[in-house]
Amino acid sequence: MLYRPNPPISFTGAVLDRADHIRADADKLAELMNWRARLLRLDGLDPVIGDDGALVWGTLADAGEHDELVFLGLDESGRACFAPVSPANKGNPGPANPRLWGAMASLPAGDLATYGGARALVDWHARHRFCARCGYTTKLGKGGWQRKCVNMDCKAEHFPRVDPVTIMSVEWEGNLLLGRQPRFPAKRYSALAGFVEPGESIEEAVAREVHEEAGVRVRDVRYVACQPWPFPSSLMIGCHAYADDPAITIDKTELEDARWFTRDEVVYAMEALKTGAEDGAFIAPPPFAVAHHLLKWWIEQ
Amino acid sequence: MLYRPNPPISFTGAVLDRADHIRADADKLAELMNWRARLLRLDGLDPVIGDDGALVWGTLADAGEHDELVFLGLDESGRACFAPVSPANKGNPGPANPRLWGAMASLPAGDLATYGGARALVDWHARHRFCARCGYTTKLGKGGWQRKCVNMDCKAEHFPRVDPVTIMSVEWEGNLLLGRQPRFPAKRYSALAGFVEPGESIEEAVAREVHEEAGVRVRDVRYVACQPWPFPSSLMIGCHAYADDPAITIDKTELEDARWFTRDEVVYAMEALKTGAEDGAFIAPPPFAVAHHLLKWWIEQ
Known part of the structure; x- marks a missing residue:
């Protein structure tokens, strides 16, 4: 018997289309980084929640000058959704904090799934700015689903952890x-x-x-x-x-x-x-x- | 219905006791690094297979001067088993090679499980000698189940990937x-x-x-x-x-x-x-x- 939890288990029930084929397509990705694109608002790694109880989104104009952008996927209107990796973000390998428990209990299921994926990715980027193989710096690649070593003798590719x-x-x-x-x-x-x-x-x-x-x-x-x-x-x-x-x-x-x-x-x-x-x-x-x-x-x- | 494959699926059926509590116990670990301890022989990342068709083991005396040692666990006689991470080992993130397919088909199940775990660990160490958070060097910790950044301002802990x-x-x-x-x-x-x-x-x-x-x-x-x-x-x-x-x-x-x-x-x-x-x-x-x-x-x- 398959277990069919109702409501679905928290952090599942994704509403974004990950549109994996776009990640490696630099032209398509650039085209999607337009005025319609949405940028997830984060407070460090915590979600920013609006008066309506949902995640707050801005536009790419809200990104910091040196932010790296992670492509989360396409929403139901075909708009590209991104999350910012700020140079100031140092990441946090620790467990969930009590402040987050409220968000987990209150956010709509689709928003919680979006936030969970975004948080894991942004946190990974923040804690993997250097190449574990050679120690050089890395840069974001494939729309944020990879980091690549800038050392031309290394070029190691690193992928988000699960x-x-x-x-x-x-x-x-x-x-x-x-x-x-x-x-x-x-x-x-x-x-x-x-x-x-x-x-x-x-x-x-x-x-x-x-x-x-x-x-x-x-x-x-x-x-x-x-x-x-x-x-x-x-x-x-x-x-x-x-x-x-x-x-x-x-x-x-x-x-x-x-x-x-x-x-x-x-x-x-x-x-x-x-x-x-x-x-x-x-x-x-x-x-x-x-x-x-x-x-x-x-x-x- | 639980699926009970017979024979068990390759790489499962571990015969070593991982003895997790020993990893963080430096005194106990040092005590186990004695003349009875066994060192897995590796050819790069490939297994070395004896005339009897089984994995070949040596003693810690066979380790290179600058090798790091990964504690794999205890065998049925209570001997500590290790795998060497040689400085020359650059690791290999690629798929299995045809030469390995023979080993997978022929090694005893317990040996294949031991080799699989050892290979994954040795490969991870070889490709993670630097701190992804700050770029400094890392050193092996917890008997090889961790790498720790030597930069005292960072001290990030890194764990093997699965x-x-x-x-x-x-x-x-x-x-x-x-x-x-x-x-x-x-x-x-x-x-x-x-x-x-x-x-x-x-x-x-x-x-x-x-x-x-x-x-x-x-x-x-x-x-x-x-x-x-x-x-x-x-x-x-x-x-x-x-x-x-x-x-x-x-x-x-x-x-x-x-x-x-x-x-x-x-x-x-x-x-x-x-x-x-x-x-x-x-x-x-x-x-x-x-x-x-x-x-x-x-x-x-």
């Missing part, structure tokens, strides 16, 4: 394994997660992470749903797995706690996000996180 | 859409594929790639299986999707051809890989490619 992360609901006899990181709000528990490493499959990464963080062995890993998560460039791959032995050994460098919750506790915690009840066993992950959908999917099974 | 790629079987009324790239051997057709970009889900990437490359719209994307593919650092995410309209428009910058094949043609082509028959409608992707497993899975449905 870092696959596994995040998993783990089940043992009708109970669900959830953990909390020290930086979580009080009582919040969520699905365990970790980066997929070179040389391993998604299923192997799930098994390794659950064992590393909680000392639990899992089997029958299956894919449930995914979410691009631009803090800074993750692709959250949501999976489900089963455990045969509930004994937990917590890796305290990663997690503050990890526990099994009953189905009733999970159901109550998910309902409590709507009712505002504060007396549950834990506080569930918010609707804009893929972990929320993993819990929702699990309850519905 | 690039998620979607690869998909697309079905229309019992037929399968396959394409061929100009660099393929004669008559070879395989599943379409493309990188997941910042700001999109796996399902969105599948739909975008199939439309870009073949002009076909798909629905009901589902995950089937995945494979780490170290040329240079891909995570191949195999999916299946359905099309309602068979009209094809080929993007000639990406594909030489794309066609629908009947179920019988796919079954024959997969059998022909074993029998050596050359009169099929096309030559199927080889067993070490995840595309092969997508076709196998589809036939078995």
Whole structure:
């Protein structure tokens, strides 16, 4: 059964046409950089949100003299949409900040998808101005979907990163394994997660992470749903797995706690996000996180 | 239904314990760099294969004076396993070479998994000796799972890349859409594929790639299986999707051809890989490619 979240998972549901064929076409790209083109307004890496609750756009005239422009795609009217990479922008490889959580909850789905992609790209450019191969400077290429080394002996091409992360609901006899990181709000528990490493499959990464963080062995890993998560460039791959032995050994460098919750506790915690009840066993992950959908999917099974 | 390939998909089935907790423990790591430790022999980025058909290992005494060492993990005897990053190694972001195809077909599964992870890491180090943020040199950290900028005003941390790629079987009324790239051997057709970009889900990437490359719209994307593919650092995410309209428009910058094949043609082509028959409608992707497993899975449905 395919999981069809409704509403769609946050940061998915793109409304721009990425028009990939235009990126390498310098003439076409120049032609699209006209007075109709739209420039996404950013406050550093944060979105600028208008009185109507939507993203604010300007024109290319709003770009700084030394800004590099990333081509995000075409909107439904065929206008080219860009995001600015300001020389002052130093990027931020850190996690989402609480101020952004409001934006994630309130922005229209299409706007959030546009912002997520733009943020990941602008952040990548800001943190990749030099060539990792030779140390020379790089310049933006292919409409912002590449950086190219200006050293003619190198000419290395660099591409934006997307870092696959596994995040998993783990089940043992009708109970669900959830953990909390020290930086979580009080009582919040969520699905365990970790980066997929070179040389391993998604299923192997799930098994390794659950064992590393909680000392639990899992089997029958299956894919449930995914979410691009631009803090800074993750692709959250949501999976489900089963455990045969509930004994937990917590890796305290990663997690503050990890526990099994009953189905009733999970159901109550998910309902409590709507009712505002504060007396549950834990506080569930918010609707804009893929972990929320993993819990929702699990309850519905 | 979970797909359980037998034998497992190439490059999966790791036999080393990654022992992640050791990476950041400099004392423990130094202790493991003893006379029992094993050093993977590499010819540039290619594997060195012994008369027994397995990977060849040496000791740390075989490392070059200026080699950096990547900690791959612990073997079943608790010996630490390393791979060398030689200063002469310039890395290679290109695709697999025909000489490697033999190794992929012949190496024991565990060895191939070890080699794949090691190659991706060594290649990444070789191509990331400088800081993308400031241009200074970087040095290996966390046992080779990080590079850190030596510029004390920067100190940026860089991590090995894993690039998620979607690869998909697309079905229309019992037929399968396959394409061929100009660099393929004669008559070879395989599943379409493309990188997941910042700001999109796996399902969105599948739909975008199939439309870009073949002009076909798909629905009901589902995950089937995945494979780490170290040329240079891909995570191949195999999916299946359905099309309602068979009209094809080929993007000639990406594909030489794309066609629908009947179920019988796919079954024959997969059998022909074993029998050596050359009169099929096309030559199927080889067993070490995840595309092969997508076709196998589809036939078995």
